[in-house]
Amino acid sequence: MAGTNSMQKTARDMVLSLALIVLAAGVVWLFIPHTDGEPEVKRVDYRVDLLTARRAASYPVAAPEGLPETWKPTSVRYRGAEDEAWHLGFRTPEGEYAAVEQSAGKRKAFIEDKTQRAEETGATQRIDGRTWTRYDGDRYDALVLENTPGSTTVVTGTASFAEMAKLAEALRTE
Numbered sequence: 001m002a003g004t005n006s007m008q009k010t011a012r013d014m015v016l017s018l019a020l021i022v023l024a025a026g027v028v029w030l031f032i033p034h035t036d037g038e039p040e041v042k043r044v045d046y047r048v049d050l051l052t053a054r055r056a057a058s059y060p061v062a063a064p065e066g067l068p069e070t071w072k073p074t075s076v077r078y079r080g081a082e083d084e085a086w087h088l089g090f091r092t093p094e095g096e097y098a099a100v101e102q103s104a105g106k107r108k109a110f111i112e113d114k115t116q117r118a119e120e121t122g123a124t125q126r127i128d129g130r131t132w133t134r135y136d137g138d139r140y141d142a143l144v145l146e147n148t149p150g151s152t153t154v155v156t157g158t159a160s161f162a163e164m165a166k167l168a169e170a171l172r173t174e
Contacts, residue, residue, distance in 0.1 A: 042074070042091075044071050046076035053078035056084070058150065059148075061169065063088060064088075065170055067167070073088065075088070083109065083132045085102070088100045092163045096160070098155065098164055099114075099156055104152075107152045115135050115144075116137055117141045118137025118156075120133060120134075124146070128171075132155075
């Protein structure tokens with residue numbers, strides 16, 4: 001009988017220990033902040049970077065005008081030393097990513113890099129009187145502006161072609 005009593009104590013102690021651990025975990029969980037959904041994307045102000053790029057670049061730097069507030073600019077940079085590369089990224093109204101990429105560097109290498117190796121489809125699209133070629137990729141799709149000697153302009157990202165076309169349509173160089 002002595003063995004049975006000690007087994008009961010051991011089992012009871014294990015159950016009490018487990019209950020105490022669960023209670024402690026519940027208290028800790030209550031005090032940890034919880035977020036629902038995706039984190040808020042911060043809007044960046046790109047006006048100063050745009051003015052700087054337009055003064056420094058050898059080509060007309062493009063940025064959108066008139067996009068609704070639901071298009072959130074999330075990243076901007078201009079690297080004059082690296083092929084005069086201009087980047088302006090957005091979170092679209094559909095929650096996707098779209099970016100304007102420009103450079104005075106080698107066209108083919110730039111397109112390959114910014115579209116993450118998307119392939120030219122051969123299909124073209126007229127947007128605001130300009131011809132854009134569609135690129136289709138595993139990760140990014142893209143629209144590449146044709147007939148821009150001295151620079152390359154790409155609208156690329158995870159956004160749909162319709163959203164990218166809206167961004168391309170809003171692009172202005174001054």
